[in-house]
Every structure is written in structure tokens, then in C-alpha cells.
Amino acid sequence: xxxxxxxxxxxxxxxxxxxxxxxxxxxxxSSYSMNWVRQAPGKGLEWVSSISSSSSYIYYADxxxxxxxxxxxNAKNSLYLQMNSLRAEDTAVYYCARSLSHWGQGTLVTVSS
Amino acid sequence: QAVVTQExxxxxxxxxxxxxxxxxxxxxxxxxxxxxxxxxxPGQAPRTLIYDTSNKHSWTPARFSGSLLGGKAAxxxxxxxxxxxxxxxxxxxxxxxxxxxxxxxxxTVL
Numbered sequence: 001x002x003x004x005x006x007x008x009x010x011x012x013x014x015x016x017x018x019x020x021x022x023x024x025x026x027x028x029x030s031s032y033s034m035n036w037v038r039q040a041p042g043k044g045l046e047w048v049s050s051i052s053s054s055s056s057y058i059y060y061a062d063x064x065x066x067x068x069x070x071x072x073x074n075a076k077n078s079l080y081l082q083m084n085s086l087r088a089e090d091t092a093v094y095y096c097a098r099s100l101s102h103w104g105q106g107t108l109v110t111v112s113s
Numbered sequence: 114q115a116v117v118t119q120e121x122x123x124x125x126x127x128x129x130x131x132x133x134x135x136x137x138x139x140x141x142x143x144x145x146x147x148x149x150x151x152x153x154x155p156g157q158a159p160r161t162l163i164y165d166t167s168n169k170h171s172w173t174p175a176r177f178s179g180s181l182l183g184g185k186a187a188x189x190x191x192x193x194x195x196x197x198x199x200x201x202x203x204x205x206x207x208x209x210x211x212x213x214x215x216x217x218x219x220x221t222v223l
Contacts, residue, residue, distance in 0.1 A: 047212035103158045
């Protein structure tokens, strides 16, 4: 069974940093592209970033480019999202998704002073 | 960045049929946008129903189908059930693997 478990969310001040993790199990992690998607409270889904299976191809939404960095460790079956220079508008539940087919349950990031 | 538009809300009778659409500000939606459709119920993570325009996952109920219709991506629900009441989002891919979600459609089964 495919399982994706996000962690690392929490409360952070504007301008601060946070690193999200996504632990994958139940499939060959190194064979799949991975994505981060977020959802602000009461709002719609927003695609954030994607990374190919070997990290050769990485893409970001304009809203996070230059501030967020996606990475993966195939040996540890883990996906990461390093978030710097956080803003109030980055407050959201962050989901990791395997090829946009399987989803984790999300981790809440709150940016507030 | 492209804007992807969906109907804000639609109502369907139990057992009825409804079609949701997904349009792009850049022009006609094609198979090259690899349209996805997701269902999300309150308090839950999204669930993927359709990928690459019309392909279903093993968990996708047969009453859901995807297509291209009049320059847009479309999700048709035939034989609506009470449990289909949810928010539905489409996603289109641009410039490689950059995705843009649609604005979402709230479907009410009434």
C-alpha cells in the first residue's frame, strides 16, 4: 500500500524558514516523480513544486520560486521542501503527492508573528 | 502564469448527469496539457480521479469519465450519488511539469 506521511509543519514567523519532509513507503520511491501541493485555509489547491525521479528536472510555481527548494533522497525514500523567507500567504496545508496520483494527509504550516 | 477556470458550483439530481469543465487562459486545452481531475471532501486530502485527460485509477468509480470538449477538459459524472457531493479540481500542465490547478467546482447532489 502506498503511504506518504508529511511532517515538519508548524508555526513560524514571517521571514523564517521551515523544512518539510515526506516519508514514502509501499512503492519504489526512486521510480516516481514527486510533487508538493498546498491549500490555504478555505481556499483551493495550489501546485507548488515537482521533482523527477532522479532529481534531473525540478519545477516551481512562480509564487515560491527563489524561496523554496524541493529535493529528495532516494536512499531514504524521502521528499523534502525547504521553505525560506516565509510570508503570511504561505500559510497552508502542504501535501506531498506521488505523480499526482497518491496523496499524503498533509502538514499545516502557519506563518504568523 | 496561466489561469485555469472552472464553474464555481453545479447542482445535480441523484442519478442525474453533470459535466464539469476546465478552461485555460492561454487557449484551447489539449491532451498536451495532461488534464487531471481531483475530488476533495471537507477535511480530507484530495483524491485523484482522472489523469491524462481520460485515464482512470483503479479506485475511480465507473460513473466518472474525462474528455476534451469544446476546447476544454471535461469531467462527466453519470448517475450521481450522494457521496459524490464534493469539491472538484482540475489541473493542467504547462511548460514541462509546471502544474496549475483550476479554481474548483463545488458539486451538490440534491
